[in-house]
Structure formats: structure tokens, C-alpha cells
Amino acid sequence: MACRVTTTLAIFIAVLSIVGLWSHQREPDLPRANAAGLGAPTCETALDLMLVVDGSGSIFARDFATMKDFSMNLAGSFVISPAGGHVGVVQFSGQGQGRLEIGLSSDGAAVKAAIDGMQQIEGYTDIQEGLALAQAEIDAHGRQGVPRIVILLTDGQQEGAEGDPVGEAEQARAQGTEIFAIGVGGGPNLDQLNAIASDPDARHVYLVENFDSLAAILAELVGDACPVPTTQPTAPVSSPEPIDTPVPEPDTPTPPSGGKDDPATCDDISFGVLVTDVISPAGDWDYYCFFGGGGQTVVVDIDASEAGSTLDPVLTLLTGDGSVILAENDDYGGLDSYLEYALLSSGTYLLRVESYDHPCCGGPAYTYTLVVVKLGGGLPPVSTPTPTSTPTPWFIPIPRSLLGDVNCDGRVNSIDAALILQFAAGLIDELPCPEKDDVNVDGTINSIDATLILQYDSGLIDSLPP
Numbered sequence: 001m002a003c004r005v006t007t008t009l010a011i012f013i014a015v016l017s018i019v020g021l022w023s024h025q026r027e028p029d030l031p032r033a034n035a036a037g038l039g040a041p042t043c044e045t046a047l048d049l050m051l052v053v054d055g056s057g058s059i060f061a062r063d064f065a066t067m068k069d070f071s072m073n074l075a076g077s078f079v080i081s082p083a084g085g086h087v088g089v090v091q092f093s094g095q096g097q098g099r100l101e102i103g104l105s106s107d108g109a110a111v112k113a114a115i116d117g118m119q120q121i122e123g124y125t126d127i128q129e130g131l132a133l134a135q136a137e138i139d140a141h142g143r144q145g146v147p148r149i150v151i152l153l154t155d156g157q158q159e160g161a162e163g164d165p166v167g168e169a170e171q172a173r174a175q176g177t178e179i180f181a182i183g184v185g186g187g188p189n190l191d192q193l194n195a196i197a198s199d200p201d202a203r204h205v206y207l208v209e210n211f212d213s214l215a216a217i218l219a220e221l222v223g224d225a226c227p228v229p230t231t232q233p234t235a236p237v238s239s240p241e242p243i244d245t246p247v248p249e250p251d252t253p254t255p256p257s258g259g260k261d262d263p264a265t266c267d268d269i270s271f272g273v274l275v276t277d278v279i280s281p282a283g284d285w286d287y288y289c290f291f292g293g294g295g296q297t298v299v300v301d302i303d304a305s306e307a308g309s310t311l312d313p314v315l316t317l318l319t320g321d322g323s324v325i326l327a328e329n330d331d332y333g334g335l336d337s338y339l340e341y342a343l344l345s346s347g348t349y350l351l352r353v354e355s356y357d358h359p360c361c362g363g364p365a366y367t368y369t370l371v372v373v374k375l376g377g378g379l380p381p382v383s384t385p386t387p388t389s390t391p392t393p394w395f396i397p398i399p400r401s402l403l404g405d406v407n408c409d410g411r412v413n414s415i416d417a418a419l420i421l422q423f424a425a426g427l428i429d430e431l432p433c434p435e436k437d438d439v440n441v442d443g444t445i446n447s448i449d450a451t452l453i454l455q456y457d458s459g460l461i462d463s464l465p466p
Helices: 010-019 061-075 108-116 127-141 165-174 190-196 211-225 414-424 447-457
Strands: 047-054 085-092 099-105 148-154 177-184 205-208 275-278 285-292 297-303 313-319 325-329 338-342 347-355 367-375
Touching: 047 061, 047 099, 047 127, 061 085, 061 108, 061 148, 061 211, 085 108, 085 127, 099 108, 099 127, 127 148, 127 165, 127 177, 148 211, 165 177, 165 190, 177 190, 177 211, 190 205, 205 211, 205 275, 285 367, 297 313, 297 347, 313 338, 325 338, 347 367, 414 447
Parallel strands: 047 085, 047 148, 148 177, 177 205
Antiparallel strands: 085 099, 275 367, 285 347, 297 338, 297 367, 313 325, 313 347
16 A cells, blocks of 8 residues: 655645645544553464554554554453463565564563554555565464464555565465455455455455454454364273264255345344455345444445446345335445435344345355444433433444545545645646545635545544535
């Protein structure tokens, strides 16, 4: 992932200096959620674990702090001891800038101090170097007979370096290292993450919408990454009586995997966490369930065809038993689906994803991503007095059109502002997404639009004009 703006053109620096936003120092320092120490361990299995953390310049200071908190809580979820987990940390950025923050260590306090003391490198994104440093540490100091695990966390894809992260990962996996990959935001390349991570991808690859959403995947990630302890077979008890050999039961066909193709086997979905799945085989449909509160508005977005998938999705919101359709959408500004719905009562709700003209279509190419966010809080019970204050939405989504997403990467940030400034200065002739560039909708594309994007990206304003 490239730095937010790496141009040397004086006009960009001058404009950004005028609006007073071009500085990492403008990013507020958020409270450290767990800076005092590691969390309570939940995985007691011995393992050698390397955390490979992105330190590229596309990550804001506040997001890097959030990533450090997540890394600290992740490390603290394993029992770190001489006989238990040994944990090390690598930070990577531009080519040749990666560094080993701490080697495999059995000292939890030392691991905590290393993560807490990490200083962001700020450069490009050399994932290959990060993986190479981690595997080199495992090769040098890993223990024989102990599971070896790498967890990669990045907001981008290999950029600014010639290395091959997929090839590096293949070599590490060939040596017995299990690799998990976490992608944050719209920058990571899903195909690249799938190729880096161990199989199956559904267990080893995570995508989250933003850094604040990392906490929501912690428990599931630790559960997936914690090796199942091996047990020695129990010696048979001697008996003077002969032991009858049981007759094996005939094989029972295994039902197809997936298991979420009817309401009773729906997958629980977390608000704000990006889910990646596929409609396969033909005639498949996927059910997801969530608990919503009365008075909340849920916003559901599917991306498929816009990302190159063959799928033309249809999205349906139903009551918890699947008997009543509450809302449905096929196409929203294209083939992909999107809906907003105000919940009238608290309870479990279902989302169904299927292909248009179901059950005609499906297969490995029918992939999609799904994200659900909610606005507001639930209405109080009848017996409770109505509160005088209005609940504040925990999540303020960017309008679906992503006005200001000039480079069409699914995010609105300073890279988009830089492109607008180049266009306004006549240094480039056109912009990648011309329908999203006039942020204030005044009919012109100029530094005012860039300023609004920078203000939004710095947290000085909560949203952009719809």
C-alpha cells in the first residue's frame, strides 16, 4: 500500500499546508485499550507464533495504535511460557525496511513491551519481506515438534517492492508453517491473501472493514489459530475375557459442506465485519442471522459483480423463522444488492443471498462479500421510561456511492485528495472514477473537494455530502 501522499510537487504541499491537515500529528491519539498488560490467555497449547504487522504509511497513527492494541490482545490470548507459547513480532513496510521487533520469546512481559514500543516505519508494503523475516526467526529459534504459526495483518497488497509474497508463503508452508492472513479495508487483494494463507481459506483468511473492527474477530481467530493438543493413546486395559471386535458400521454419506443453506443452519454474522463467500453449486443460497434491536436501522451491502464476480446477487431480509420477507433488493446502481431497513422489534433476523433466477446459477466464480452495519440503539422495554437522550449511532457509514473515492479502491483517503489536486493542477488529464470526484457537488473539481476529503480522512468531519 503506497504512502498516503508521496509527491514532491510544491503545489500539493502548499495547498495541504494551507488547509492545515498534512501531518500525522493531526491524527488524534486514541486511548490504548490494553496498554497496561496482556489479556487473559485462552489458548494453552504450546506453539511458536510470529505476528507479521504492516507498518506502511497508508495506515494512520490512530489506526496503527489500534493495530498494536489488537496485536497485544492477540498475543495475550496465548499462554506465553517456556513450555507453552513462544511469540515474536515482525513489522514490515518498504523494501529493506522490515525489522524483527522481538524474536520468539517465552516472556510475556517482553512481548508486551515490544508491541507497546513499536514505532511505525511508514513506507510502502513489502509483505514478502515480512513473511521472510518471520520464517527466518522460526527456522532459527523454533522448537521441534511444536506447531509453527504466522499471522499476517495488512491494509494493502505487495507494493513498492519486487518480492513475491505468494512464493515466500509457499516456501514457509512447505516447511510446516501454518499462515493466517487478515486484510483491513479496501486495499488488500483477496486473491493474494488467499494464495498466501494456508487452506482452507474460510478458516485462514479474515477481511474486516476497518481497524476498529479487528476486535470483533479476536475470539474466532484465536480459536482457529490455537492448535488442538495432541494426546497419547490410552493403553488398553487387560482383561481375561476375550474382547469382541466391533463390526464397523457402513459408511454414511457426508452432507455437503457449507451448512447455511436453510434458516435453521444460518451463520451468525457480526456487525461491521466483512464476510467473503460463494454461491456454489448452482441452486445454492446462503442464510445469515443476527440479533437486532427495535429502533435500529440495519444497512446491508453486497459486492459481487463490481469486484469481477459472475454472481448477480439477490438479497433478502426475513424474520427469524424465515416465514416473512421484510425487504428485498436485486440491483442497486448496478447488479449488486443493497438495502436499509428499520427494525420494528428486537429479535433474530435472517439475511438470504442467492443468485438472480435462482436456482439456475452458481459455482466457484460466484463469489461475493457481505457486510452488515447498524445505526442507533434498540427501543427500551415498555416498562422502562423512555430515555431523554437520543442514542448515538456507533457507526456512521460513508454513503454507498463512496463519493470522494477517486481511485475506485473502496476507501476515501488522502490518496484521493492527491489525485484531485493533480487533476486540478493539470498534471493528469483524467481521474479513474469521474462520477465520484465532485465531493461538494458544485459542478467543479478543485482543491475544495480535496480539502473535504482530507478533513473527513482526518476525522475533522463525520461524513461527506451525500
